[in-house]
Amino acid sequence: MTPDELARRFDAERPRLLRVAYATLGSLAEAEDCVQEAWLRLRGLEDPDAIRDLRGWLIRTVGRLALDALGSARARRERYVGTWLPEPLVGDPAFGHACDPADRVTLDESVSTALLLVMESLSPAERTAFLLHDVFGLTFDEVAEVVGRSPAAVRQLASRARRHVAEGRPRFPPTPGEQRRVVTAFAAACRDGDLERLTALLDPRVVCRGDGGGKVSSLPGEERGAGRVARLVLSFVRDPLREMRITTVNGAAGLVLRGDDGVLSVASLTVDDGRITAIDVVRNPDKLASVPGGTAVAPAPGGAVDQGVGPDAQEGMAGAQSAQE
Numbered sequence: 412m413t414p415d416e417l418a419r420r421f422d423a424e425r426p427r428l429l430r431v432a433y434a435t436l437g438s439l440a441e442a443e444d445c446v447q448e449a450w451l452r453l454r455g456l457e458d459p460d461a462i463r464d465l466r467g468w469l470i471r472t473v474g475r476l477a478l479d480a481l482g483s484a485r486a487r488r489e490r491y492v493g494t495w496l497p498e499p500l501v502g503d504p505a506f507g508h509a510c511d512p513a514d515r516v517t518l519d520e521s522v523s524t525a526l527l528l529v530m531e532s533l534s535p536a537e538r539t540a541f542l543l544h545d546v547f548g549l550t551f552d553e554v555a556e557v558v559g560r561s562p563a564a565v566r567q568l569a570s571r572a573r574r575h576v577a578e579g580r581p582r583f584p585p586t587p588g589e590q591r592r593v594v595t596a597f598a599a600a601c602r603d604g605d606l607e608r609l610t611a612l613l614d615p616r617v618v619c620r621g622d623g624g625g626k627v628s629s630l631p632g633e634e635r636g637a638g639r640v641a642r643l644v645l646s647f648v649r650d651p652l653r654e655m656r657i658t659t660v661n662g663a664a665g666l667v668l669r670g671d672d673g674v675l676s677v678a679s680l681t682v683d684d685g686r687i688t689a690i691d692v693v694r695n696p697d698k699l700a701s702v703p704g705g706t707a708v709a710p711a712p713g714g715a716v717d718q719g720v721g722p723d724a725q726e727g728m729a730g731a732q733s734a735q736e
Contacts (some may be wrong), residue, residue: 417459421450424466427547428473430521434542435477436484437497437527439701445476451521467553474543474557481535492625494632496691498698499677500661521546524661524691529579533572540565541572553726582681591657591664593682598655601648605643613637614686619644621636624695640690647692667702674702 412420425446432442439465449472453459462468488495520526523541529540536558543549543557544565546660551562551569558565585593593612600609619640623629634643654669666678677699681689693699 412460414454417453420465421453421469421508424469427466428469431470431542431547432477433500434521434527434546435474435481435538438484439498439500441480441484442477445473445480448476449473456505467549470543470547470549471553471557474539478535478539478557481538485535493629494620494622496620496622496693497524497661497694499665499679499702501667501677501702502659519714520662522661523663525580525681525689526576528691529576530572536560537568537572540568541576544569545573554672569676575604581681581688583683583684585685587664589685590682593685593687594657594664594666594680595681597687598657601644601655604645608643609644610637612687613640614683614688617686617688617690617693619690622695622698624697626696627694629692629694644690674699677702
């Protein structure tokens, strides 16, 4: 095939490849690096036409690159200040908030914040085996090439990972509409400063985590319990806040909070059986640089307080009451 044809075929696979790398690493920037390196390797082949299954070759190549990168990424996370959370993917064409580069990633359950955090407790080999086999459909023989194990060993890796992931996933996950209704009700309760309504939306065992990267103020650890988390959330939204906008965060309805100078934080809400079981708030400016709507900054001290909910949060407000019942 011609160089132009090869480039077109690669570009057609790019969203899938980005998803493979991002789901492995939790970093869009590192995922982009893996995909770019795969392209350079493909372009450098003497005879690309000899590849019988280009998609499979590319997924294996990106999977191997991401697995290699995961080792150094985990070492950096051990030195990370505070809680590490995945870089948020904000925007989805289906909601009218497509952004670059996150809109190049297929936003679905494979990149949900809940799944990414569950997979953090897996070994690199388990994580790769689960993703490449269960999510992206490679055979055990193909995955064995990536992780350097026998197909039988890969089968065991994927089985252990599958059991662990099943334990950590929501038992009764919401539909997209249900997720949006709960998030809308959450935003309305925050806007109104209504502690009772907010607490009713939270699971009794809800957990709240914050990632400031040591660069902005954030939670030093996890906060648990509906009452404690509700009070914490309301104290947080009293910071200088101009807009709270509902948009897609890692494939599900979430929140982007902005101040006068730009993005303050991105919140991902995990919903199970109609209640919020986890609130993960990314405040590290380095992880908010690609969020649409301005440069990510730390909140300016002494700024004016405005707890208004942005235009998108008004959508579905009529259904918010049912989400609270």
